Amino acid sequence: MLKFSIQSEMARRILILDGGLGTMVHGYGLTEDDFRGEMFRDWPMPLLGCNEALVMSRPDVLSEIHEAYLQAGADIISTDSFNANALSLSDQMLDFYVYDICKTAASIARAVADKYTLLNPSKPRFVAGSIGPGNRSASISPDVNDPAARAVTFDQLSQAYYDQARGLVDGGADLILLETFFDTLNVKAAIFAVEKLAKERKKPIPIMVSGTLTDTGGRTLAGQTVEAFYASVHHGNVISVGLNCGHGAERMRPYIERLSAVASCAVSAHPNAGLPDNEGRYSETPEMMAATIEDYLSAGLLNIVGGCCGTTPMHIAAIAAVASKYAPRQIPQPKDQILLSGLELATFPVTPCSTILGTRSDVTQSTAFAAAIREKRYAEAVNIIRTDIESGSPVAVINVDDPMAVGTETVRNLLNLAMATPEIARVPVVVFSSEWKTLETAMQCVQGKPLIGPLTLAEGEEEFLRRLSLADRYGAAAWIALIDEQGIADTLDCKRSVAQRITALLEQAGFPQDSVVIDPVLLPVIGYADTAKQFMAIVEELRTVHPQWRFGGRINVFSSEFQGCDAVVKTLNSVMLERAAAIGLDFAVADPQTVQPTQDQPAQLRVLCDKLITDGSTETIDAFTEYVVSQCSEPVQQLAQQLGGVTDGERLSLQKLLTEQMDALLKLEKCVEEGVAPLALLQRVIHRSCNQQNDMAQAAEPAADSTADKSRRLLWVSIDNTEYDPSETLLKCLLSKTGYQVKELLYANDAKQLTEVCRQSDCAAVVLHGATSRALGLIESILTTAQKEGLMLPFLVEGAATSVLHTAVKLAPKYANGTVVYLPAPVSAFQIIQRVCSNERDVYLIDVQMEQISLREEFANRAKNRPFRTLADARTHGLKADFSQVKAPLKTGQECFVDYDLKRLLPLINWNYLFGLAGMPGRFPDLLDDPTKGEQARRLYDDAQQLLQEIIEQGWLHARGVVALYPARRDGEDIVLYEDEACTNELLRMPQLRNQQSSQAVNLSLADFVASAGDVPDSVALYAVTVGDGLDVLQQRLREEGDEARVQLAGLLAGRLCEAMAEEMHRYVRVQMWGIEQDDQLTPAELLEGKYSGIRPNFGMPSCPDRSYRKTVAELLNLPETIGLQITDQYELTPAPALCGLIFALPEARNFNVGQVDAEQLAAYASRRGISEEQLRKLIPQYIQA
Secondary structure (H helix, E strand, O other), X not given: OOOOOHHHHHHHOOEEEOOOHHHHHHHOOOOHHHHHOOOOOOOOOOOOOOHHHHHHHOHHHHHHHHHHHHHOOOOEEEOOOOOOOHHHHHHHOOHHHHHHXXXXXXXXXXHHHHHHHHHOOOOOOEEEEEEOOOOOOOOOOOOOOOOXXXXXXXXXXXXXXXXXXXXXXXXXXXXXXXXXXOOHHHHHHHHHHHHHHHHHHOOOOOEEEEEOOOOOOOEOOOOOEHHHHHHHHOOOOEEEEEEEEEEEHHHHHHHHHHXXXXXXXXXXXXXXXXXEOOOOOEOOOHHHHHHHHHHHHHOOOXXXXXXXXXXXXXXXXXXXXXXXXXXXXXXXXXXXXXXXXXXXXXXXXXXXXXXXXXXXXXXXXXXXXHHHHHOOOHHHHHHHHHHHHHOOOOOEEEEOOOXXXXXXHHHHHHHHHHOOOHHHHOOOEEEEOOOHHHHHHHHOOOOOOOEEEEEOOOXXXXXXXXXXXXXXXXXXXXXXXXXXXXXXXOOHHHHHHHHHHHHHHHHXXXXXXXXXXXXXXXXXXXXXXXHHHHHHHHHHHHHHHOOOOEEEEOHHHHXXXXXXXXXXXXXXXXXXXXXXXXXXXXXXXXXXXXXXXXXXXXXXHHHHHXXXXXXXXXXXXXXXXXXXXXXXXXXXXXXXXXXXXXXXXXXXXHHHHOOOOHHHHHHHHHHHHOOOOOXXXXXXXXXXXXXXXXXXXXXXXXXXXXXXXXXXXXXXXXXXXXOOOHHXXXXXXXXXXXXXXEEEEEOOOOHXXXXXXXHHOOOOEEEEEEOXXXXXXXXXXXXXXXXXXXXXXXXXXXXXXXXXXXXXXXXXXXXXXXXXXXXXXXXXXXHHHHHHXXXXXXXXXXXXXXXXXXXXXXXXXHOOOOOOOOHHHXXXXXXXXXXXXXXXXXXXXXXXXXXXXXXXXXXXXXXXXXXXXXXXXXXXXXXXXXXXXXXXXXXXXXXXXXXXXXXXXXXXXXXXXXXXXXXXXXXXXXXXXEOOOOOOOEEEEEEOOEOOOOOOOOOOEHHHHOOEOOOOOXXXXXXXXXXXXXXXXXXXXXXXXXXHHHHXXXXXXXXXXXXXXXHHHHHHHHHHHHOOOOOOOOOHHHHHOOOOOOEOOEOOEOOEOOOOHHHHHHHHHOHHHHOOOEXXXXXXXXXXXXXXXXXXXXXXXXXXXXXXXXXXXXXXXXXXXXXXXXXXXXXXXXXEOO
């Protein structure tokens, strides 16, 4: 079949989409029996109205509908798969058939479309795989009393849409149509899923997006305007954005006009035939609807047009007739502005003014917000965000990187509640975090287009590209900081170099250039004298080269060392912002209260600030600091005088400062911590005492004294150099000038290697410096490894990211061998290091440990009880099986079957299932004599027999299998396999999940089907089979012969032969290894009906959803060598079709669905399985509780 491009066709003519499939189905007057057919004849749930079931039961009806629309002039027909996702079809217990339904639905449409394309190749017909929103909203709470509650997670939705799209694409869909979506977060989950599939298939999959408006105000049910909807969904390979359903053509027009005005992609519309009356009938005739649509087309509003509810082939024919007279809408170039959105669109064109991104809801800047986040007072945190917006902020800026609240649940809980608050949900969300997991979770919680960051090169180009790609798939704009593997680019040349690398990587990733905000990283004045000049110079340079980029900077960092002197901070921020905005700074991170018009600031101070920005010399900084001190309170000025922090004061020696004046120095440090004295004053006092006038960064260089006593040697490990920490510089200065030898090391993400370096360093202690939330995770990894490797050195944790409580609760328990000590502000930290390196070291470290125990106990007492049904409760409802009938096996061990005789598998082919997948559901062999489908069924059966004969005679396919039976015992929810019958040598432990649904009388786990120690001897078999070897070659040969029908049939037969091989392996275990069944005891029909003892669940099925076990079994049974079965990185079996799973003998064993599990079981399973919770969430997203 020739391939056509829908984009090229759309460029030359208006494309016609089909009409209401449901409307046409309703006109057939089908009954419950029609919906059931033979395939679902005995189904336990009613299926009437489940149109997706018709794919298997009445494909003839669907073919007729598709053909009617194609005859009417439709260019695109949509598949009968609108609700064919696991979440929706679970209501009818059809979720297991999602892939088959979708693949068959697409293949039905494909066959009809190809027929019409062949009749007229100049008018190619396309198949759109229809995906509806499903029955759960990602943004709307199902509980009016709990606005933060969600009925489904982004991952669960994405997985459901992915399975749906995979079937549609495999069935031959040309594109995916996301239609009638009322919640944009659902749309984004669907786009994410389709883009994932496209990446795996290594080919783009075009996507049409169509939302539905539910009120006269032009908003979706979840509250978005048309413009915001467009900004949120136009990413990835979305080729069109439009509207359908909800309105008739006349009422839809104003919203299409608004959409057309902002969209830089194709625009579609498929409205209803008016509005339904009380009996659900649509009154708009084809002529009426076509006349209204002609107004759209004459105004140049559309590229694609069709119909929705109430429309028929006659409506489509009328629309096609008028569309043929008009050219398609001209797609405009994107405007020079970055688009962000909440419930409403926010545009940020280039202006001489910067947009202020507030810091009230930043845990690193706001103590009130940090306390609310730490104590999980999310309603209070949301009020802080709302106050910021009500004060004029055009966006909601959020940073939740508090050490005691690290984790995805914090940002999820906060954003779910914030998005249920209209004042906040209205504006776009900006999320800052050093933790990628936090940023990714945030993107999964907002239906608008957010701005997230900072993204950096700190973890290398490969990781940067991965995150950039994910941000694009989530539909987010990216805040990118000029930081590389060595840390902050702190010179102009470094900034240029990093910017060049980022430019190349953005092009490589194909990331939209108009969704980029570059942060050149503004540093504090002291220590980086020319930071302001370099910052503005690189902004000017890059804006010239990349006019589509936007630029942002953290103005608050520039003035951070002068916090405590409000007038100075306000003026310095205001002057810096005014200068930066003039050269093109678009976004400035700062507290709006600290940025005011410069004309409102004192003239003398404005001049000093301006000189500090443009000059930055030591003399300028000294003069500025003198002025700052003069503006402090009288007690602070007295401390400055006492400690030699002013020019006319006595310059104290460092020895005198750290002995006679230590109390005063600590008092000044406390003033700095309380925000009543600037850090610059403390820096100046120590700087003057060190008798150095040069840059503080140079003052921190350690003295190279190789003869230093071991007790004064420290290994200083910088964990994450993406944030500047002035306290670190001060502490290093104090240490280097008091005889300590500080060896510095940049952590290279290898905890074991670092542990060995620590062991060989011959030092008194190791300082771990981390100023970001990301650094804390790395520190935990280092401590865990140090514990495992038996290290006993004290670790001193320093940096803005941690605290004394965090160290006690989160870090110290990771390192029971030794002590983890928190280092606070620099002077206090210096005192702690003195004690750690003194004769009182051991006593001091014990005191620290005892204090940490008290802190942990206090913290534990405040912890809330876990909600929901506990795992312990579910265990009490587990299966109390009778193992008395279980017998010792005749033999154990592994047996391989290579090139198994396919003739022996023929009686075990499930023809009922094959005919159902081929679109002719029915009971075999009665189907062959069916008065309507019999002729077609016999032809398919004859073709299948002929192809089977060729396969066997020519040896095209090879059936291979392996079974391995092991003595087994149950240990809790773990199935343990042993090498010996005495069960003393453990071979493999396989943790299992347990159903926790309170509605279930019995909460099953696969482990329930295995006897515990002390019961009768038991055993469990592992198996793997494949009939995929040779299938690709066979299908390629048939494709070259031009017989696409036989290509599809070969795939169907291979799948049935694979299932037959699995049945054969199960029978072999029962007969030859367990001896619980006689050979030929059951007929093939009885075998296919499962009338035997035990079950054989596959990994990935609802009772054992963890597909990663395929890799475990592959390694144990050496599947690549024994039967040539490989496991991909996504745990797929190849060559497919292939199966891998467990076999149980217990007569009471039955298949079941684990269902959703709570956080307790998730954590317990991940720990026993030896994988991270995050990895587990990605493996089984639909089984994780929202």
